[in-house]
Amino acid sequence: xxxxxxxxxEVAHVADLARIDLEEAEVERFTEQFGExxxxxxxxxxxxxxxxxxxxxxxxxxxxxxxxxSQEEAxxxxxxxxxxxxxxxKVS
Amino acid sequence: xxxxxxxxxxxxxxxxxxxxxxxxxxxxxxNISTKxxxxxxxxxxxxxxxxxxxxxxxxxxxxxxxxxxxKTNMDEFGMGTTTETSAYGAVENPVAEGRVPGGSxxxxxxxxxxxxxxxxxxxxTGGSIRCPAAFCGVVGIKPTYGLVSxxxxxxxxxxxxxxxxxxxxxxxxxxxxxxxAGPDERDGTTRDARDNGTDYEFAAAADGDVDGLSIxxxxxxxxxxxxxxxxxxxxxxxxxxxxxxxxHEVALPSVExxxxxxxxxxxxxxxxxxARFDGVRxxxxxxxxxxxxxxxxxxxxxxxxxxxxxxxSFAQAREEGFGEEVKRRVLLGTYALSAGYHDKYxxxxxxxxxxxxxDFDEALSEADVLASPTMPVPPMKRGESLSDPxxxxxxxxxxxxxxLANLPAISVPAGETDDGLPVGLQLVGPAFGEQTIIRAGxxxx
Numbered sequence: 155x156x157x158x159x160x161x162x163x164e165v166a167h168v169a170d171l172a173r174i175d176l177e178e179a180e181v182e183r184f185t186e187q188f189g190e191x192x193x194x195x196x197x198x199x200x201x202x203x204x205x206x207x208x209x210x211x212x213x214x215x216x217x218x219x220x221x222x223x224s225q226e227e228a229x230x231x232x233x234x235x236x237x238x239x240x241x242x243x244k245v246s
Numbered sequence: 247x248x249x250x251x252x253x254x255x256x257x258x259x260x261x262x263x264x265x266x267x268x269x270x271x272x273x274x275x276x277n278i279s280t281k282x283x284x285x286x287x288x289x290x291x292x293x294x295x296x297x298x299x300x301x302x303x304x305x306x307x308x309x310x311x312x313x314x315x316x317k318t319n320m321d322e323f324g325m326g327t328t329t330e331t332s333a334y335g336a337v338e339n340p341v342a343e344g345r346v347p348g349g350s351x352x353x354x355x356x357x358x359x360x361x362x363x364x365x366x367x368x369x370x371t372g373g374s375i376r377c378p379a380a381f382c383g384v385v386g387i388k389p390t391y392g393l394v395s396x397x398x399x400x401x402x403x404x405x406x407x408x409x410x411x412x413x414x415x416x417x418x419x420x421x422x423x424x425x426x427a428g429p430d431e432r433d434g435t436t437r438d439a440r441d442n443g444t445d446y447e448f449a450a451a452a453d454g455d456v457d458g459l460s461i462x463x464x465x466x467x468x469x470x471x472x473x474x475x476x477x478x479x480x481x482x483x484x485x486x487x488x489x490x491x492x493x494h495e496v497a498l499p500s501v502e503x504x505x506x507x508x509x510x511x512x513x514x515x516x517x518x519x520x521a522r523f524d525g526v527r528x529x530x531x532x533x534x535x536x537x538x539x540x541x542x543x544x545x546x547x548x549x550x551x552x553x554x555x556x557x558x559s560f561a562q563a564r565e566e567g568f569g570e571e572v573k574r575r576v577l578l579g580t581y582a583l584s585a586g587y588h589d590k591y592x593x594x595x596x597x598x599x600x601x602x603x604x605d606f607d608e609a610l611s612e613a614d615v616l617a618s619p620t621m622p623v624p625p626m627k628r629g630e631s632l633s634d635p636x637x638x639x640x641x642x643x644x645x646x647x648x649x650l651a652n653l654p655a656i657s658v659p660a661g662e663t664d665d666g667l668p669v670g671l672q673l674v675g676p677a678f679g680e681q682t683i684i685r686a687g688x689x690x691x
Binding site for chain 2: 160164165168169170171172173174175176177180184187188190191192194195197198199200201202203204205206208213215223227228230231232233234240241242243244245
């Protein structure tokens with residue numbers, strides 16, 4: 155089992171990208187577990203390159219106005235709203 | 247409520263007076279949206295979230311006359327194999343004391359096994375219907391990708407998941423599947439069975455006639471399995487043989503890599519899907535999440551409108567609202583998609599997915615169905631999986647290949663181990679071959 159696939163700094167970096175704060179103890183635990191899990195994922199190196207031409211077609215519909223949620227319904231679950239809009243934190 | 251914690255909430259939703267499900271109770275997994283009834287997906291992040299609309303499958307249940315007796319407990323956002331990662335507490339197996347009910351639809355399987363609901367809906371991203379059905383000794387169907395609308399399902403990994411039925415018998419499961427199946431203009435990935443050479447007469451297919459049925463047994467899916475499970479599996483195959491079916495061994499070399507490919511793809515999709523939980527439009531904002539018992543939602547304690555900036559607020563809300571397994575998967579998915587690693591993990595996983603599809607197509611060109619144990623192990627003891635995520639992931643070895651290949655599969659009770667633990671038999675069919683697996687499964691349950 156290789157425990158050095160990732161170090162604590164990398165886990166912290168990924169957590170930052172994913173916008174999730176982690177406690178120190180979580181960083182330590184994840185660093186160890188990610189080492190194990192990522193080395194298991196290494197098995198994918200043995201997978202041959204495979205033709206992936208899936209039989210897919212786009213699904214389109216006319217872009218027409220239709221019934222939708224009211225403003226009140228759309229805001230119902232927001233922790234905070236103001237003047238009919240979602241209220242979020244400052245941008246900077 | 248139940249003493250094994252099968253429900254997160256027991257608000258009753260009444261359906262129409264008449265219909266094929268009139269007089270029946272159908273419990274609904276808590277990641278399926280119910281208008282005006284709290285839907286948490288097992289997460290503290292969504293505590294108090296009340297959807298303003300019904301999922302398509304819920305609309306169809308109500309139109310069919312079903313009564314929904316409650317929302318069932320589940321692994322948080324569907325991420326787990328044991329229903330121990332819920333923010334609302336773990337579910338116990340009502341038919342195997344001290345064991346997990348399987349996951350992630352553990353509550354749905356448990357309420358059916360205990361007789362507290364006639365039927366239930368689950369969702370299956372990598373085995374989340376079939377695993378708990380197997381561990382609780384009931385029937386579960388994961389439909390062909392596209393047979394059932396996902397509109398209103400809180401997404402974990404869109405390209406893999408389907409909603410499906412859990413029931414005491416194959417016929418009951420088939421009847422419920424017929425109600426929820428069919429195209430939906432609000433889910434562009436749905437496809438009409440009638441355009442794919444079949445129809446929706448699922449219950450009529452549960453006639454138990456397996457005379458002449460050809461069963462392929464992929465040896466790879468037996469290799470690592472527990473001895474007691476393998477023994478029970480062969481007993482079930484013997485039973486099918488005695489009713490006129492025949493079996494032969496088949497090789498599916500690609501499935502050796504399926505579970506790794508599944509986790510890379512599912513975690514990558516999850517990292518993108520769960521980006522929506524920022525505590526602004528819905529969900530808990532920072533300093534608010536409590537999980538479980540919380541009954542207060544502070545209007546002012548959130549950071550969303552206060553000091554700090556977007557990124558800090560989001561990161562705090564997500565630290566507090568997500569449980570450990572969800573964080574683990576979102577972070578690993580973010581890692582697998584990040585610059586420098588995409589080709590190594592995500593691209594290879596997509597190659598593996600295509601390879602698995604090819605293998606299944608070949609094997610199913612020489613067999614009507616493919617059979618394996620649903621789970622390679624009997625239900626685990628409660629608490630032993632949480633500290634060892636990799637071991638828990640590897641338990642999904644037999645179910646995840648089916649999601650990668652977009653195929654239908656059923657889990658039916660195969661019998662019990664000598665210790666009295668339930669074992670499930672998984673039967674996999676070709677795309678839109680629901681009637682074939684229902685017919686085969688109905689010979690046993």
